[in-house]
Amino acid sequence: xxxxxxxxxxxxxxxxxxxxxxxxxxxxxxxxxxxxxxxxxxxxxxxxxxxxxxxxxxxxxxxxxxxxxxxxxxxxxxxxxxxxxxxxxxxxxxxxxxxxxxxxxxxxxxxxxxxxxxxxxxxxxxxxxxxxxxxxxxxxxxxxxxxxxxxxxxxxxxxxxxxxxxxxxxxxxxxxxxxxxxxxxxxxxxxxxxxxxxxxxxxxxxxxxxxxxxxxxxxxxxxxxxxxxxxxxxxxxxxxxxxxxxxxxxxxxxxxxxxxxxxxxxxxxxxxxxxxxxxxxxxxxxxxxxxxxxxxxxxxxxxxxxxxxxxxxxxxxxxxxxxxxxxxxxxxxxxxxxxxxxxxxxxxx
Numbered sequence: 001x002x003x004x005x006x007x008x009x010x011x012x013x014x015x016x017x018x019x020x021x022x023x024x025x026x027x028x029x030x031x032x033x034x035x036x037x038x039x040x041x042x043x044x045x046x047x048x049x050x051x052x053x054x055x056x057x058x059x060x061x062x063x064x065x066x067x068x069x070x071x072x073x074x075x076x077x078x079x080x081x082x083x084x085x086x087x088x089x090x091x092x093x094x095x096x097x098x099x100x101x102x103x104x105x106x107x108x109x110x111x112x113x114x115x116x117x118x119x120x121x122x123x124x125x126x127x128x129x130x131x132x133x134x135x136x137x138x139x140x141x142x143x144x145x146x147x148x149x150x151x152x153x154x155x156x157x158x159x160x161x162x163x164x165x166x167x168x169x170x171x172x173x174x175x176x177x178x179x180x181x182x183x184x185x186x187x188x189x190x191x192x193x194x195x196x197x198x199x200x201x202x203x204x205x206x207x208x209x210x211x212x213x214x215x216x217x218x219x220x221x222x223x224x225x226x227x228x229x230x231x232x233x234x235x236x237x238x239x240x241x242x243x244x245x246x247x248x249x250x251x252x253x254x255x256x257x258x259x260x261x262x263x264x265x266x267x268x269x270x271x272x273x274x275x276x277x278x279x280x281x282x283x284x285x286x287x288x289x290x291x292x293x294x295x296x297x298x299x300x301x302x303x304x305x306x307x308x309x310x311x312x313x314x315x316x317x318x319x320x321x322x323x324x325x326x327x328x329x330x331x332x333x334x335x336x337x338x339x340x341x342x343x344x345x346x347x348x349x
Contacts, residue, residue: 016044020041020323021113028073039327049116061345067259071264085109086142089105104126106141113347128301131305138317140305144175147176149296161185162188164233165177165236170341171341173234182312188209199339210225231250235257236258236259238263247276249282252281317341318340
């Protein structure tokens with residue numbers, strides 16, 4: 001379908017258009033607030049650098065809010081723009097042979113309406129348009145790939161094992177639990193509200209779940225849910241939860257360290273008793289999802305798309321509208337206000 005004449009004119013090559021951006025005003029200590037960020041209005045010319053053979057100009061459609069972004073709000077750098085993230089968008093102009101105007105992609109951009117990408121090496125074409133584009137901020141994007149690689153490549157979960165997932169209702173946790181269930185594992189998740197616990201049991205099919213805020217004793221909660229111990233822990237939170245889980249791990253258990261959301265806003269991290277690793281021969285490994293790109297991502301994408309079509313994996317999104325809502329949406333992650341994958345819709349395709 002052709003765009004309306006006004007929209008087509010607005011994206012005429014060479015025209016200067018507004019480009020609203022979220023910038024970081026202050027490096028953050030402690031919990032971030034909306035006042036640490038600002039939405040500013042700049043301009044961008046719908047043109048590519050002269051002579052470029054790789055640059056593309058992208059109109060961003062959805063922004064992803066993820067807890068790891070908090071760690072990059074304290075980095076020391078000269079660039080004042082908000083941390084880049086993996087964003088679905090539409091190619092407006094292209095000098096790159098692999099992308100043409102009208103293509104949909106997801107990749108690293110800024111928190112802004114338009115992004116000029118000099119060389120889109122961290123961009124991927126979107127191959128499955130039968131799903132909402134927002135899925136490429138979640139189940140078909142980095143969170144889904146993180147869940148898949150962390151569970152199978154790092155933790156090496158196998159059928160019949162006992163698996164625990166923290167922050168299990170979040171973008172990564174909800175996928176980890178469902179993939180573990182499909183593998184034939186016994187799966188328990190923790191979350192921060194009764195609503196989220198109910199979601200884990202009814203929507204995502206976890207064997208059990210509990211509200212960690214309502215548990216006076218995490219050790220007792222884990223013993224209740226795992227009387228025989230835990231084989232695999234997918235760690236999204238760190239801190240006291242990690243400490244309690246290590247005490248409940250079975251011999252030769254594995255811990256995939258994905259995130260430490262309980263620690264990001266603390267000046268002094270929680271001290272975890274790592275001696276538990278010694279006597280039980282526990283393997284604890286951190287990982288970066290960037291190690292699992294290229295062909296590995298394509299294999300993951302096809303497998304996950306099949307699961308989605310067959311209804312074997314479902315996802316829950318929490319979508320807010322407009323770039324002005326982005327700072328509050330990000331801050332809300334650390335208060336547990338989101339239910340499911342937090343997404344900011346800044347334009348519709």
